[in-house]
Amino acid sequence: MAKTILPIGPYHPLQEEPEFFTLTVEGERITDIDVRVGYNHRGIEKLSESRTFDQSTFVIERICGICSTSHPFAYTRAVEDIFPMEVPERAKYIRTIIAEGERIHSHLLWLGLAGHFLGYNTVYMWAWKLREEILDVMEILSGNRNNYAMFKPGGVRRDIKPEDIPAALKKIDAIVPTLEMLKNAVIDDPVLHARTKGVGILSKADSIRYSAVGPTARASGVARDLRKNCPYGAYDKVEWDMIVTQNGDVFDKAVVRILETFESIKIIKACLEHLPEGEIDANITSVPPGEGIGHIEAPRGETFHYVRSDGTNRPVRHKVRAPTYMNLPTFKATIVGETLSDATIILASIDPCYCCTERMAVRDETGRKLLHGQDLVRLSREKTERIRREMGVEPQ
Amino acid sequence: MGMKLRALLKSPWVFHLSTGSCNNCDIEVLDCLTPRFDIERFGILLAGSIKHADVLLITGSCNRQSAERLKRLYEQVPKPCLVVAIGECAMSRGMFIESYNCPLPLDHIIPVDAYIPGCPPKPEAIIAGAVKLIEKVGAAT
Amino acid sequence: MTREQALQEIRARFDGVILSMFDKSPSRVYIEIKPEALVPAANYIFWELGARFNIATGVDTRTHIEILYHFIIEEINLLVSLRVKLDRDRPVIDSLTPSFEAANWVEREIHELLGVEFKNHPDMRRLLLPENWPEGVYPLRRDYQEWDKQAVRDRGV
Numbered sequence: 001m002a003k004t005i006l007p008i009g010p011y012h013p014l015q016e017e018p019e020f021f022t023l024t025v026e027g028e029r030i031t032d033i034d035v036r037v038g039y040n041h042r043g044i045e046k047l048s049e050s051r052t053f054d055q056s057t058f059v060i061e062r063i064c065g066i067c068s069t070s071h072p073f074a075y076t077r078a079v080e081d082i083f084p085m086e087v088p089e090r091a092k093y094i095r096t097i098i099a100e101g102e103r104i105h106s107h108l109l110w111l112g113l114a115g116h117f118l119g120y121n122t123v124y125m126w127a128w129k130l131r132e133e134i135l136d137v138m139e140i141l142s143g144n145r146n147n148y149a150m151f152k153p154g155g156v157r158r159d160i161k162p163e164d165i166p167a168a169l170k171k172i173d174a175i176v177p178t179l180e181m182l183k184n185a186v187i188d189d190p191v192l193h194a195r196t197k198g199v200g201i202l203s204k205a206d207s208i209r210y211s212a213v214g215p216t217a218r219a220s221g222v223a224r225d226l227r228k229n230c231p232y233g234a235y236d237k238v239e240w241d242m243i244v245t246q247n248g249d250v251f252d253k254a255v256v257r258i259l260e261t262f263e264s265i266k267i268i269k270a271c272l273e274h275l276p277e278g279e280i281d282a283n284i285t286s287v288p289p290g291e292g293i294g295h296i297e298a299p300r301g302e303t304f305h306y307v308r309s310d311g312t313n314r315p316v317r318h319k320v321r322a323p324t325y326m327n328l329p330t331f332k333a334t335i336v337g338e339t340l341s342d343a344t345i346i347l348a349s350i351d352p353c354y355c356c357t358e359r360m361a362v363r364d365e366t367g368r369k370l371l372h373g374q375d376l377v378r379l380s381r382e383k384t385e386r387i388r389r390e391m392g393v394e395p396q
Numbered sequence: 397m398g399m400k401l402r403a404l405l406k407s408p409w410v411f412h413l414s415t416g417s418c419n420n421c422d423i424e425v426l427d428c429l430t431p432r433f434d435i436e437r438f439g440i441l442l443a444g445s446i447k448h449a450d451v452l453l454i455t456g457s458c459n460r461q462s463a464e465r466l467k468r469l470y471e472q473v474p475k476p477c478l479v480v481a482i483g484e485c486a487m488s489r490g491m492f493i494e495s496y497n498c499p500l501p502l503d504h505i506i507p508v509d510a511y512i513p514g515c516p517p518k519p520e521a522i523i524a525g526a527v528k529l530i531e532k533v534g535a536a537t
Numbered sequence: 538m539t540r541e542q543a544l545q546e547i548r549a550r551f552d553g554v555i556l557s558m559f560d561k562s563p564s565r566v567y568i569e570i571k572p573e574a575l576v577p578a579a580n581y582i583f584w585e586l587g588a589r590f591n592i593a594t595g596v597d598t599r600t601h602i603e604i605l606y607h608f609i610i611e612e613i614n615l616l617v618s619l620r621v622k623l624d625r626d627r628p629v630i631d632s633l634t635p636s637f638e639a640a641n642w643v644e645r646e647i648h649e650l651l652g653v654e655f656k657n658h659p660d661m662r663r664l665l666l667p668e669n670w671p672e673g674v675y676p677l678r679r680d681y682q683e684w685d686k687q688a689v690r691d692r693g694v
Contacts, residue, residue: 043495065420128430211639229611321592460667499688
């Protein structure tokens with residue numbers, strides 16, 4: 001059967017970020033995939049070397065918009081690991097609150113996009129409408145919808161005022177019923193089961209070989225979560241569960257993320273209700289020579305920062321490793337053998353954040369373009385309609 | 397040219413392009429299209445293909461690879477077309493001005509009609525910027 | 538296996554090639570080994586101790602090029618970092634990609650940003666830098682100079 005190369009990208013409406021995949025197909029089956037990255041490479045590691053430790057936090061925050069807290073969190077922990085030192089209790093709780101708020105908004109964002117790719121535009125609109133409520137909560141607590149600028153080496157930059165907490169709690173409680181409705185709409189829908197169960201399976205052995213992280217690994221049965229294994233912040237002081245499933249397909253990845261959102265709500269509420277009094281900043285004046293490593297569980301997996309200092313006020317080396325960097329290569333294991341109509345949802349299921357990975361899209365050597373990105377979305381939605389008809393389900 | 401531009405202002409279709417950004421601006425642009433801000437009620441839709449675009453919304457700090465593709469895409473867009481630079485990175489590369497991979501700001505590559513500052517600009521700011529642009533173009537034609 | 542047992546095992550097995558072991562804190566250990574021993578040591582830590590490969594960090598100190606391989610054993614909350622020091626003029630080391638796939642992109646990135654050669658890497662292509670980036674220019678090296686005459690570095694105000 002003739003082999004054809006199918007480029008997806010770099011700028012097509014499926015993904016906000018430019019990335020380029022080249023799928024080699026035989027008929028309808030995908031036989032190979034190549035990912036080309038680098039369209040977002042901005043040389044941030046080199047920029048860090050010409051900024052002071054405190055200024056670096058602002059650059060680091062703009063590595064990624066969706067997971068914008070996880071990078072400063074890991075970076076400040078890396079700088080504190082050079083000493084090594086602990087930040088005050090209140091700072092730990094505030095950091096946890098901001099990090100979990102971000103996890104909720106990131107998972108809701110993913111849920112909306114996944115619905116969009118499958119043709120469930122209602123899920124897309126509802127999930128993003130719900131996301132606005134969480135962004136309001138973050139605005140009450142930190143002053144901004146996305147780049148919170150709350151972290152600094154040694155603690156947090158601003159405090160949470162006691163009079164803001166009741167308003168934030170009230171808004172969080174108001175989200176829960178809609179979230180329940182979304183969860184049931186997704187988990188109980190038979191058409192979604194047919195579309196996503198058994199699709200894009202990442203086995204446990206592959207997950208370990210590629211060192212996949214985050215929900216991508218937890219959906220394959222790898223029971224590891226940095227918040228439980230290497231506790232930081234206030235995660236060891238509140239009650240919550242790690243969500244692990246066994247099958248490793250797209251459905252499991254969705255389930256892990258949805259259930260994690262409920263756990264995050266538990267954590268935020270517990271932290272807001274039991275916020276301890278005290279200092280929010282350890283007031284670091286200078287960083288000693290040495291090296292430090294900070295890693296935290298971001299919405300997509302483990303974010304890892306390494307900082308080396310020589311006693312001056314600028315880092316000598318700052319290494320950033322985002323979770324999607326380890327998860328992207330798993331495409332080779334999950335998408336080969338699947339059909340074209342499933343390509344888009346499998347690619348989206350690892351929740352790729354290309355800006356974090358600073359990656360670019362694939363190039364097509366032959367220059368033949370048979371299907372546009374839009375055609376792939378259309379294929380994906382047609383498959384959903386076909387399954388609906390077969391099952392006798394009412395169209396949405 | 398004047399009449400064409402005026403005609404497209406009634407319901408401009410936007411095409412969104414990221415030239416190497418952190419995606420915050422891109423997400424805020426998508427936020428404008430979701431139920432809370434909902435600019436679709438003004439007829440502003442996200443176009444699927446660049447050939448259907450009336451307005452280009454560009455974010456990101458134009459790194460080397462994206463700059464090549466940006467030039468090619470700009471040539472493909474049917475003129476007249478308005479270009480809006482959203483966010484600090486699109487305006488002047490912001491804090492990435494010294495980066496080895498971001499040599500030129502956006503307005504050295506393609507002509508820009510409006511700048512919306514912010515990091516990221518809130519959806520209200522994006523809508524205000526779009527309205528100002530439409531008024532300015534409407535007054536000029 | 539506890540933390541002490543793990544470190545003792547590593548010390549016993551790789552006695553001849555460990556140049557230094559810095560026990561920084563309960564969850565951080567930095568072990569410097571000879572470059573020739575990298576592959577057996579990394580294989581032992583990844584496959585036998587069940588660690589996850591985190592990332593490799595390349596650093597250009599002015600005298601030599603260092604690569605740190607970070608592994609984490611999550612069950613006992615221990616991060617083991619293997620350090621190798623390479624000659625700055627010709628940095629060469631064996632690739633870990635044949636042992637586990639996780640090292641593939643990591644080594645490609647270090648190669649194009651720092652100029653380290655990885656022997657036996659199956660697919661050494663560019664990962665992040667554009668095609669028109671000149672050969673032999675490594676951005677993360679200390680002696681990197683701006684080569685692009687067209688670049689605009691002032692804001693114009």
